[in-house]
Amino acid sequence: MSQLLSVAEARLRLLNAFSPVESEQVQLAHAAGRVLAEEIVSKVDLPSFNNSSMDGYAVRSGDLDGTGPRDPIELLVVADIPAGIVPSLRLGFRQAARIMTGAPLPEGADAVVPIEDTNQYRSEKQIESGFSERVSVYRQVNAGDYVRPKGEDVCSGDVVLQANRWLRPQDVGLLAMLGIMQVPVFRRPRVGMLSTGDELLPLERPLQPGKIHDSNAYTLANQVIRDGGEAIYLGIAPDNEESVTEVLEQAISSQLDLIISSAGVSVGAFDFVRTVVEKHGDIDFWRVNMRPGKPLAFGNYRRVPFIGLPGNPVSAFVGYEVFVRPALLHMVGLNETSRFQLKVNILEAIESDGRESYLRAVIKLQEGNWIARLTGHQGSGNLLSLVQANALLIIPSGVKSLPSGAVVDAWLLDQFGGSG
Amino acid sequence: MSQLLSVAEARLRLLNAFSPVESEQVQLAHAAGRVLAEEIVSKVDLPSFNNSSMDGYAVRSGDLDGTGPRDPIELLVVADIPAGIVPSLRLGFRQAARIMTGAPLPEGADAVVPIEDTNQYRSEKQIESGFSERVSVYRQVNAGDYVRPKGEDVCSGDVVLQANRWLRPQDVGLLAMLGIMQVPVFRRPRVGMLSTGDELLPLERPLQPGKIHDSNAYTLANQVIRDGGEAIYLGIAPDNEESVTEVLEQAISSQLDLIISSAGVSVGAFDFVRTVVEKHGDIDFWRVNMRPGKPLAFGNYRRVPFIGLPGNPVSAFVGYEVFVRPALLHMVGLNETSRFQLKVNILEAIESDGRESYLRAVIKLQEGNWIARLTGHQGSGNLLSLVQANALLIIPSGVKSLPSGAVVDAWLLDQFGGSG
Numbered sequence: 095m096s097q098l099l100s101v102a103e104a105r106l107r108l109l110n111a112f113s114p115v116e117s118e119q120v121q122l123a124h125a126a127g128r129v130l131a132e133e134i135v136s137k138v139d140l141p142s143f144n145n146s147s148m149d150g151y152a153v154r155s156g157d158l159d160g161t162g163p164r165d166p167i168e169l170l171v172v173a174d175i176p177a178g179i180v181p182s183l184r185l186g187f188r189q190a191a192r193i194m195t196g197a198p199l200p201e202g203a204d205a206v207v208p209i210e211d212t213n214q215y216r217s218e219k220q221i222e223s224g225f226s227e228r229v230s231v232y233r234q235v236n237a238g239d240y241v242r243p244k245g246e247d248v249c250s251g252d253v254v255l256q257a258n259r260w261l262r263p264q265d266v267g268l269l270a271m272l273g274i275m276q277v278p279v280f281r282r283p284r285v286g287m288l289s290t291g292d293e294l295l296p297l298e299r300p301l302q303p304g305k306i307h308d309s310n311a312y313t314l315a316n317q318v319i320r321d322g323g324e325a326i327y328l329g330i331a332p333d334n335e336e337s338v339t340e341v342l343e344q345a346i347s348s349q350l351d352l353i354i355s356s357a358g359v360s361v362g363a364f365d366f367v368r369t370v371v372e373k374h375g376d377i378d379f380w381r382v383n384m385r386p387g388k389p390l391a392f393g394n395y396r397r398v399p400f401i402g403l404p405g406n407p408v409s410a411f412v413g414y415e416v417f418v419r420p421a422l423l424h425m426v427g428l429n430e431t432s433r434f435q436l437k438v439n440i441l442e443a444i445e446s447d448g449r450e451s452y453l454r455a456v457i458k459l460q461e462g463n464w465i466a467r468l469t470g471h472q473g474s475g476n477l478l479s480l481v482q483a484n485a486l487l488i489i490p491s492g493v494k495s496l497p498s499g500a501v502v503d504a505w506l507l508d509q510f511g512g513s514g
Numbered sequence: 515m516s517q518l519l520s521v522a523e524a525r526l527r528l529l530n531a532f533s534p535v536e537s538e539q540v541q542l543a544h545a546a547g548r549v550l551a552e553e554i555v556s557k558v559d560l561p562s563f564n565n566s567s568m569d570g571y572a573v574r575s576g577d578l579d580g581t582g583p584r585d586p587i588e589l590l591v592v593a594d595i596p597a598g599i600v601p602s603l604r605l606g607f608r609q610a611a612r613i614m615t616g617a618p619l620p621e622g623a624d625a626v627v628p629i630e631d632t633n634q635y636r637s638e639k640q641i642e643s644g645f646s647e648r649v650s651v652y653r654q655v656n657a658g659d660y661v662r663p664k665g666e667d668v669c670s671g672d673v674v675l676q677a678n679r680w681l682r683p684q685d686v687g688l689l690a691m692l693g694i695m696q697v698p699v700f701r702r703p704r705v706g707m708l709s710t711g712d713e714l715l716p717l718e719r720p721l722q723p724g725k726i727h728d729s730n731a732y733t734l735a736n737q738v739i740r741d742g743g744e745a746i747y748l749g750i751a752p753d754n755e756e757s758v759t760e761v762l763e764q765a766i767s768s769q770l771d772l773i774i775s776s777a778g779v780s781v782g783a784f785d786f787v788r789t790v791v792e793k794h795g796d797i798d799f800w801r802v803n804m805r806p807g808k809p810l811a812f813g814n815y816r817r818v819p820f821i822g823l824p825g826n827p828v829s830a831f832v833g834y835e836v837f838v839r840p841a842l843l844h845m846v847g848l849n850e851t852s853r854f855q856l857k858v859n860i861l862e863a864i865e866s867d868g869r870e871s872y873l874r875a876v877i878k879l880q881e882g883n884w885i886a887r888l889t890g891h892q893g894s895g896n897l898l899s900l901v902q903a904n905a906l907l908i909i910p911s912g913v914k915s916l917p918s919g920a921v922v923d924a925w926l927l928d929q930f931g932g933s934g
Contacts, residue, residue, distance in 0.1 A: 122717065126736040141895070143724065176753070178713030180724040196713055196825075198724045247896045254898060262927065263740060264831055267733030268897045270717050271726070271827065293598030293616055297542065297690050304563065304600040304618045306691070313687030316546040320683060333596070405616075407691065411684055437882035462857035462921075475561070476667045477688045478674060501882075507682065 100491065101416060101450045104382045108392060108417055111399060114258075114427045115351060118281045122269055125261050128279035129322065129427040134255040136272050139245035144199045148240045151190040151212060151229055152203035155237045166213070166230040175200065190229055199241060206240035207231050248272070258429045280427035282324040283351040287314050288341055289330045290357055290367055291405060296330060309477065310356035310410045314403075317414050322426040326350065331367075338370040346396050351425060353398055354418055355391075357405040367402060371395045377402075383491050385449040386474035387413040406474040412452045412486065415505070435503040438464040438487065443498050450491040454483035457504055466504060484508045520911065521836060521870045524802045528812060528837055531819060534847045535771060538701045542689055545681050548699035549742065549847040554675040556692050559665035564619045568660045571610040571632060571649055572623035575657045586633070586650040595620065610649055619661060626660035627651050668692070678849045700847035702744040703771040707734050708761055709750045710777055710787055711825060716750060729897065730776035730830045734823075737834050742846040746770065751787075758790040766816050771845060773818055774838055775811075777825040787822060791815050797822075803911050805869040806894035807833040826894040832872045832906065835925070855923040858884040858907065863918050870911040874903035877924055886924060904928045 099107075117131030146152065153169065161167045169190035175181045177196040185191065185202035193199070193206060209215050211233040248254055254272065255265060261277070269277060287310075294308040295301065308330055315325035328345050331337040345353055355367055368391065371377045377393030377400065387409035391402025401421070403413040420431035438457050455466045469482040488503045489496065496502065519527070537551030566572065573589065581587045589610035595601045597616040605611065605622035613619070613626060629635050631653040668674055674692065675685060681697070689697060707730075714728040715721065728750055735745035748765050751757040765773055775787055788811065791797040797813030797820065807829035811822025821841070823833040840851040858877050877886045889902040908923045909916065916922065 122732065123735075126739065138721070140898070142721065142726070147893070147895070177711060178724055196711075196726070242893070242895060247893075247898050255901065260928075263733050263736030264897065264900050264927075266736050267729040267827060267831070268901045270732040271729035271897060273717065273721055273727055275717055291598065291616075292596060297693065297695055301558070301562065301693060304598055306562070306616070307693055309687040309691035312542065312690040313683045315543075316683030316686050319546065407687060411687070434879065436879075459854065459856075473567070473662070473667075475567070475662060477684065477691060478560070478667050480684050481675065481688045507684075508680075 098381045098383055101382055101384050104380055104390060105417060105420060108401070108421055109424055109431070111392075112421045112424045115280055115283050115425050117278045117427075119276045120279055122266060122275055122277060125269070125277045125279060126263060126266050127322070128261055128277075130255055130257050130259055130261060131278040131280050131427060133253050133257045134269065134272075134274065134277070136248045136250055136252050136254050138248075138272055139250050140248035140271060141242050141244055141246060144244050145196050145242050146193045146199060146206045146240060147195060147242050148206055148208040149195050150193060150206045150208040150210075150240065151214075151231070152185065152193045152199050152206055153190050153231070153235065154185055154187075154202055155205040155235050155239070157188050158207070158231055158234050161231055161234045163232045166232045168228050168230050171227055171229050173200065190231075192229075204237040204241070205235040207233060207235055208240060258427050260428070280425075282322060283422060283425040284326055284349060285318045285323045285422065286326045286328045286345045286348065286350040286353045287311055287318070288328040288338075288345070288353060288355040288367075290333060290338060290355060291330070292333045294330045309407055310403075310405065313407065313411055314354060314356065314414055317411070317419070318422065321419055321422045323352075323422050328353070333366050335366055335370055338366050339373075342370060342374075342395050346398065350398050352418075352421070353395060353400045354414070355400070355402045356410040357391075357402060367391070371400055375400065383449050384416070385447060385451045386472075387416075388449070390417060404474070407477040408454070408480050409474045411477075411480060415486070416452070433505045435488070436464050436485075436506060437501050438466040438485070438504045440466050440487065440496060440500050440502060441498060442467060444468070444487075444489060444496045444500075444502075446489045446493050446495065448492055448494055451487075451489040453487040453489060454479045455485050455487045455504065456483060457485040457506070464504065466502070518801045518803055521802060521804050524800055524810060525837060525840060528821070528841055529844055529851070531812075532841045532844045535701055535703050535845050537698045537847075539696045540699055542686060542695055542697060545689070545697045545699060546683060546686050547742070548681055548697075550675055550677050550679055550681060551698040551700050551847060553673050553677045554689065554692075554694065554697070556668045556670055556672050556674050558668075558692055559670055560668035560691060561662050561664055561666060564664050565616050565662050566613045566619065566626045566660060567615065567662050568626055568628040569615050570613060570626050570628040570630075570660065571651070572605065572613045572619050572626055573610050573651070573655065574605055574607075574622055575625040575655050575659070577608050578627070578651055578654050581651055581654045583652045586652050588648050588650050591647055591649050593620065610651075612649075624657040624661070625655040627653060627655055628660060678847050680848070700845075702742060703842060703845040704746055704769060705738045705743045705842065706746045706748045706765045706768065706770040706773045707731055707738070708748040708758075708765070708773060708775040708787075710753060710758060710775060711750070712753045714750045729827055730823075730825065733827065733831055734774060734776065734834055737831070737839070738842065741839055741842045743772075743842050748773070753786050755786055755790055758786050759793075762790060762794075762815050766818065770818050772838075772841065773815060773820045774834070775820070775822045776830045777811075777822060787811070791820055795820065803869050804836070805867060805871045806892075807836075808869070810837060824894070827897040828874070828900050829894045831897075831900060835906070836872070853925045855908070856884050856905075856926060857921050858886040858905070858924040860886050860907065860916060860920050860922060861918060862887060864888070864907075864909060864916045864920075866909045866913050866915065868912055868914055871907075871909040873907040873909060874899045875905050875907045875924065876903060877905040877926070884924065886922070
């Protein structure tokens with residue numbers, strides 16, 4: 095091991111070694127959840143034509159001067175304009191056209207009178223079938239009233255979406271509205287996962303005495319997928335140089351952007367990985383001032399970035415969240431790779447050991463404040479207490495104890511809605 | 515239209531009409547993001563055997579009585595136990611076994627001395643290759659020290675995961691640890707989406723005068739997918755009975771759990787959908803006291819639930835979030851279908867019209883408090899202001915104005931991390 099680094103220092107060093115991957119074009123139907131690689135400039139106006147924002151009558155506002163509830167003016171209805179039709183007429187003096195929401199205004203019209211302000215408003219159904227030849231209007235309107243003018247929302251040439259942001263359902267909807275069929279997004283970074291340790295068995299094999307199932311592969315793969323990467327399972331390497339070399343050499347041929355390993359649970363076992371990686375690349379072994387997961391290996395194997403995580407299930411999970419996730423989000427093209435931090439009130443006193451600590455907790459909103467309780471014992475092998483948690487509390491370095499009621503930062507591990 | 519309902523009443527009526535769909539078994543590798551259909555009971559203990567929580571020496575604690583930094587006791591090292599190996603020896607008087615983290619304790623041993631408390635701790639590398647035949651221990655230990663006892667985290671018969679919850683990466687990891695290869699999850703509900711309106715063109719067709727591209731299909735499909743459903747695009751039906759009938763009849767053959775329509779933008783245009791649905795089912799047309807999106811149609815077509823949303827892009831989006839999402843989450847098996855509501859401080863005065871209003875805003879955390887600013891004009895056709903927002907502010911019914919600084923509830927539309 096070399097230096098004792100703070101979490102922030104270690105994360106910064108790591109992030110500096112990563113860049114966004116290249117982009118690719120995807121069909122709009124597959125764009126949600128991807129990160130935009132270029133800003134999107136509209137080539138059209140939205141709306142693309144002046145249209146009515148109400149069901150009613152297109153009018154020339156000047157014809158209605160002096161109109162009021164007791165002084166209606168009668169107009170001649172010369173056309174019926176449903177949505178989707180381009181009217182070819184031009185309104186003359188005291189002429190009106192019945193118009194539906196979203197339909198283009200006819201020439202000459204500069205405003206719309208809602209049907210509620212006419213004698214045609216007979217029921218809550220609002221629009222009767224057929225139309226009268228005359229309509230009495232009870233209300234004066236100004237030019238532009240109830241009209242959505244061309245370009246009101248978006249003008250041709252406007253930047254509508256910045257690069258380096260996730261595409262959400264509504265963003266994809268806007269792109270459809272603009273007629274954009276393909277979008278440039280960052281491709282999904284390919285992340286290979288290596289599990290090492292003589293004690294590990296794949297899930298498919300029945301447990302034997304002294305062995306455990308490789309759970310980290312499942313946890314880490316799903317973290318990678320959640321964060322926009324593609325997870326490639328490299329398998330389990332027993333604790334010997336030949337096996338580790340074989341797996342890493344295979345990994346190289348699958349064009350990975352990052353290799354992560356979860357070590358055999360002990361530092362000693364990790365030595366085989368270190369030796370192999372050093373032969374064909376570089377590796378630093380950092381001690382990070384954090385709990386769980388003090389040791390962190392970082393380097394490259396044949397120029398593919400390599401991050402070595404601890405083997406204990408909770409340490410591997412937390413190490414991923416603290417270090418791998420920001421690196422992956424950076425590769426995936428996001429500008430902002432840090433998590434929201436909520437301020438939460440702890441409902442019990444907390445002891446810490448002076449390292450920056452990530453503690454499993456359940457947090458909930460109570461009258462607008464977040465409150466937190468730890469979930470059972472915090473051993474780094476105890477995955478159940480992580481499963482019972484919906485947040486990690488972050489106890490700063492240097493803190494040895496906090497009283498009940500203290501405020502700490504927290505990462506929410508559940509998403510606010512949405513799947514996963 | 516019939517009654518004027520509050521949002522809460524309308525949502526409750528809607529939810530009462532839905533039940534969770536049936537479950538299916540999926541391989542663990544495909545379980546993340548799905549909702550558990552049954553509780554998971556462990557059939558094993560975790561850990562499944564007593565094992566060391568440190569690299570060090572397995573000892574009989576009684577042998578070390580009176581040991582201290584100045585009074586070391588020397589033990590005979592009779593074995594080396596790496597992880598994954600079942601030791602066959604039994605420790606005798608003043609005997610020790612070198613042991614790696616995670617390795618099973620040999621018989622007779624009741625504690626572990628960390629290597630740091632012995633004369634074998636020479637460097638930060640901690641574990642040297644090979645081992646000495648004798649070790650000097652500088653520390654007394656109690657029975658159980660640095661031992662992770664069998665069943666400490668999970669006992670056979672324990673419920674480790676409740677039904678009706680999302681499976682996250684860490685949950686899948688725990689299932690792998692328990693050796694569970696298949697899990698019962700609710701199948702993805704199949705949601706058909708119908709767009710109606712003479713003005714709509716599919717994205718693939720170039721825009722024509724008076725027409726707009728069907729963007730709701732893209733927004734709604736991705737909302738459905740985000741919330742755990744399968745989205746089936748039924749296509750665009752022009753405003754006539756024959757077309758709407760044709761699309762709905764096709765829909766029925768694809769075994770849908772829910773049909774949602776986004777209407778042609780006007781109430782009049784919706785009448786064709788109403789007429790067709792009424793012929794083969796039932797439909798109620800509710801006025802909901804909300805903005806945007808007052809009209810909401812609810813019923814069934816040939817016993818498939820049907821929800822009719824407004825056609826304006828923002829109204830359709832908000833209508834989905836307020837009504838369709840909880841129904842879908844209920845079908846998908848979740849107990850809790852409502853969103854987290856954050857309390858946010860508005861940084862500007864807000865006018866409302868007395869309806870429960872969902873306003874587009876950007877919110878951010880500032881020194882532990884959420885602050886909010888509206889994103890431009892709130893017309894229900896202005897999708898750009900929704901794209902610029904990361905939250906919807908909820909202005910309660912009956913409120914006509916709020917001063918700057920007031921506190922309102924908000925839904926966060928971005929996820930706290932994660933893709934999409």
